[in-house]
Amino acid sequence: MKKTSRQLFLFLLFILICQIGAAQYGLEFASHNMEADRRTSLQIGAKESISFQHKLSVSFDLSFLPFQQDYFGYIFRLITDDGVNIDLLYDRRLDQDKHFKLIVGEDFTPVSFNITPLQLYYNWTPMRLELDADRQQISFVCSGKRYAYPLKRRFASQFKLVFGATVIKNFQAMDVPPMRLKDIRIGENDKPKFYWPLDESMGTKSMDAQRKNTAEINNPIWIKRQRSEWKMQSSFSLEGQASVAFDKNEETVFFVGTKRLMIGKVGGNEVRSQEYADGKLLLVNGSQSLFDPIKKSVLNISIDQKIVTAYDSTSRTWNKQFDFPAVGTNYWLFNKYFSSSDTSIYMIGGYGHFKYKADALRYHLPTQSWDSIPFAGDEIFPHYLAGMGQGRDGVYLAGGYGSSSGDQMLNPRISNDFLKLDFKNHKAWKVYEFSPAFSDRVWANSLVVDDSNDVFYGLTFPNNKFKTHLQLVASNLKSTQYQFLGNTIPFDFHDIRSFADLYYAPKSKSFVAVTLFYDDKTDLTKATIFTLLAPPLPSEQAIMPLAKPALLKYSLYALALLGLFALIWWYRKRRKQKKQAISVMVTDKIGEPHLQAAPLKETEQDKSGQLVHLPQPKKVANGFETRHGAGIYLFGGDLQIVDLAGKEITKKFSPLLKEMLLIFILYTVRWERGISSEKLTELFWSDKSQSSARNNRSVNIAKLNSLLEQLGDFRVTKKSGYWCIEPMDTVYIDYLRFSRMVSNKKYFTETEIRELLDIIDKGGFLFEVDYEWLDNFKSEMSILVLTTLGNFIENLNVQDNAELIIEICNKIFYFDEINEEAMVHKCRSLLQLGYHSLALQCYENFCQIYARLYGEAYPKSFKDCLD
Template identity: 40%
Template sequence: MGLKFYTAFLLVLLIASAPVYSQSYGLGFAGHEVVQDKRTALDLSPERPLCFDRSFELSFDLSFMPGYADHFGYIFRLIDQEKRNIDLIYDMSFDENKHFKLIVGDKISDIAFDIDTNKLYKNWHTLKLKFDVDRQELIMFADGKYYKQKVSFKNNCYKIFLGANNYKDFSVKDVPPMNIKDVRITENDKVSYYWPLDEKGGTKVTEKIKGKDGLVINPIWIKKMHHDWELVKTFSVKGLASVALNAKKESLYVVTEDSLITYNVVSNGLSYMGYSSGKQRLFAGNQSIYDAGADKLFNFYIDQKLVVDFNFANKTWDKNYITPDVITNYWHPNKFYSAVDSSLYMVGGYGQYTYRRSIERYHFPDKKWTTIKASGDFTPRYLSALGAVKDGAYILGGYGSATGQQILNPKNIYDLNFYDVKHKTFKKIFELAPPAEEFAFANSMVINEKEDTYFALTFPNNSFNSSLQLIEGSLHSPTYKLVGNSIPYPFHDIYSFADLFYCPASKKFVAVVLFHEEKNNTTSVKVYTLSGPPEAAYAASTKGLSWKPAKYLLFLLPVLIITGLVIYRWKRKRFVKVKLQPLVDEPSAVETVVEQHENTIFLFGDLQLFDKEGEDITKYFSPLLRELFLVVLVYTIKWGRGISSEKLTEILWFDKTADSARNNRSVNIAKLKVILEKMDGLSDL
């Protein structure tokens, strides 16, 4: 997105939210889930051992990564100059209830304790190990208790490692999948060394007090995990596809024509379940939704007023769709399940050059469809984000028009509405200020009712090489901020689909990008995850450029100069004199000359068009409309008779079927004509 857009909204949320984000740092340790060479090793004394005059205390915060069966391994290892190791390990033995053990040399000490695993998954726990030289003992503080072990100290210099290490004869590779942050060494109640582990990347670990930086191998930086989306899975399926999330199991369902694909967010595993009921033909506009209350997966197709139910036990769909006569009337509708009346609601959508305002309701108890006539103002739209709550759903933004007709001034919409299920009403809450660069929304948004906030994915809908950007906003005021980095998004209107989900147990956001290749009838699926709470965006990202086909560029370049000279004849410039009233004691008025363009086209530099009133109408041109306009213009100037529909299809829609090319051509020519009606002298284009 544009730099102005990022800068304007980077700090709009209240300062009160800062403590939440301050916890999103630390170092993750890769353990048994990866091969030995990929495991994480942190060395806090890479150059020489750290030495202490008297007693000192080592402390740090620890948590476990959820979703792993094996957490056995070394949390830390200290090695003194007598070549004696002092280790804290996590022992996976199930016959004991003290899994944390302190090892001194080659013996298990009397210090052993346990912390509930569920607590370790969900929270940070501070562990402290005091080296009491005066009393010649080790004292461990953990989970509100302390434990002691008599130990003789002959020297007070140590090599300090966390996780794996490659140090001489003390090399270890057993590492639990864990997170550590805020490592401190304290002497005489004063912090001598502090490694917060708050880096965003790299292998250097900054020490804040004395500059004794550490080194890490194979780091998993938690701050990076809260800022950078990770592409966790990518694959292709035959035909169309749709997605739904089982938040309780943290499983993403990808519904395809011949199988149900399940991606588990925690284990990162992918599984396939073939249909016993045979192929389920999916059609454009189908979507899926998971009902947590009934523990059921549904797929629906509004055009046929049909909701089909998947049975996980026998791997069957209870119904099949029939081949439709026409392409869908409902691209990108929003949907939600309401427990208030046990119904599935479908809101808005687009099809046959029309934006929808309608609300379709499927009542599960009696399996009946109803078109709801909702009161309140709600602009027909699609490409909106919807987030369901107990009494209804919030609907944010979109793209549409006041009349619903595509040819009558369609535009981006930025209002937040609430649909009340019980009262069947729309209520507008507020409207976001138009951004520097227009954007639409992925299909769903995540609602945080406790904080009265929402998360949604935005994307510029005027280019193919677009990108998804997560925002966090307020449900009560038109403020929002950018969080995380961006996700590449190939946006080709009806062929693209993006959705956003949230897994509360692992606190992970899940973004899914679907792109249907009509030519070979395949859908690419990309799954991204981001740890929550997400970090505020570091800096503005650069929006991808939308490159025209090379064939088109080669054709256009030779005639640009000729075109520019001809267009110059069309251009008229007018200088308007504005007379300002003199201020007090000023001897005379001041005349200012303002340059104004009317009915003007600029081809060199960025394409710009000004209508007959002098308004810049360039913003109404999508990249495709720019290409269409320039191709028609060049052919009109060069040949004096315009361009044939066949040639236009060959240049701009060569990868489409005949029907699809015809539909695309008709829609975009209609859009272009509406825009050009604002200018004089272009009726023949």
């Protein structure tokens, strides 16, 4: 049971801190690809202008969408009540040296700059506008550079702020660059005033963090929603039974037809067509395409004819032609991958003439030679409709449809095997069998393998329907844990006339799904490209609430009247709640905390809202970076160490040094003194003499301190006979922050509660680390987290805090997957929000896990749980 829980924690952790892509939220702006009235705008101060005194700052994070036709437009317009406009404009004209330009009134200021394409299109760039009314100066800060400009006149201290399209009278502008925006902050006199993260997934309003001001949005495209809903990028038809290839470096999708090559860029709106200069490519049954990243060319493969032809994009010709007409194929829907290490294409499986294949083949491009690869080890199930993907140390093969004998007439079925293939040493072994959830599902052709997180992604679908759907799934490389992600993609499945594939675009941080359907009557293939922003949200969050049924006219009148009364009641309640702060009393160490509502005076409330603490870490693709610099993270599975530049350096520490660092941190924080030399010797060098142990201790502490210099003033030292870390507060340590908040404070504000949730959001406490001495620390932390969170939700009102309760319950499930109280609270909160089907699904998922762990059915019904 402990092992199962650990595996589940490992997988859930990955879903939450998936390192494919940085934190993905914000607002995307509909731009020149849409009609003027369908372009996006965000306005702050629409109903009542924002006012300030002396100094104003406006900051935000910006990025542009790649591969768009037109980038001209206004990023923002700040318009004062006396009619002064301050604009940031992107001027795309090629004859302009600098494209970002700051405008005041009707004049270009000297403030202009560029951002490198890699940064602009594939990363977030922080920007900040500063206004000093007393000195009559404007400044703009971007990429570490400050640009200053003296103003020619005074202006009003009240303003409206608009990003994107502007409809304010006398300042209308519908030119919007294809941009993304997040984390808008407004400060006054060097103090924060408003903050809009833009982390919504629906709606046309965004409330600032203090819930004091609302940003109005027209035609929003929420990035978080793009993490749960596949976006159809383009759909078109081309001649013949087409196939597809993908260049992940250039993020380009190629469609090979008989007359032309169609080319689409991930994130782009257009699909280019290249007609072949030498006539038709005579595509044969079962042929597939693949991209050669070495020669940067598209390949088309026929296993039956032992021909691989390459496309020359300059001459628009193929270097070989197939024999046509062909006599069918034995290799429909085989799996393949390109090996750069030996410049070869490896192929496996396929179907044709009532036979399923388990053959493994190799085509060596330099010598144009074919050979068969005999595999030892576990049996490869003869199949087609499997998924295959290449990892760092092997190739993985998921499922498929076939039969043990290879004969279609003899018990054909879906395979639940998940195999690892070593093509170099010709060995196959079964990693595990998929859970029953996959018993009726086959796979799209390719898997996306993420070795660093021990997970792979694939598209699955039922193969017993024509009108079916593709579902993205993430599954562990080492255990059977899995998670369905995002919503589904419509897919017409007609055996050998249909094809689906999955890719990952690392720059755009997007999954790319491609579907093909060949109509033999018209000899045309319909091709469709879908994209999903990473990291994707679990499918449960992707489900939209069902529309309520139509009611009779008088019922609607009654409901409207009730809604009005409810709105008045809510408004009064919110005003009352603003005069209170949520606080939590926590007993010493692992005592039982309880929620206590403490009415505060206005001055006390204001004071509590300005807490001083280290900022939280921000997740990035290859680890964690912190806004303040160095950090050490113990929540999230394994130890992670980040230097002053925000770069993860954990791999520089040997296993021994990592364990020693953990001991010094945990003993220093937990016991507030450190660890003795005798205890260190007992743990690490008990088999050595006293002098040898002393020497080993000195050498390894010196090595550890040498590495810790990259974190600043932070080292292991001996104090009062104990080895400890000093100074502790120069580096952000999530365990230290959590322990201090929970153990030393009597009261918690709602802000601090959310900070605790952010720390836990990465997952369990060192659950991937197995040291005997660590068990007490881990169990103590689990009890502390569960007790603290359990008492939070026990004292929160579900009518006003449903979303917060759901968030807390999700964190509880990281540490205890069958926590009955959390399940009940989450179901009640989902019902409060109107998500009836999700509440029932939450209950059913709990029952399934309960039955698996205890071998018996959960005794309470859904209704009984909620009574």
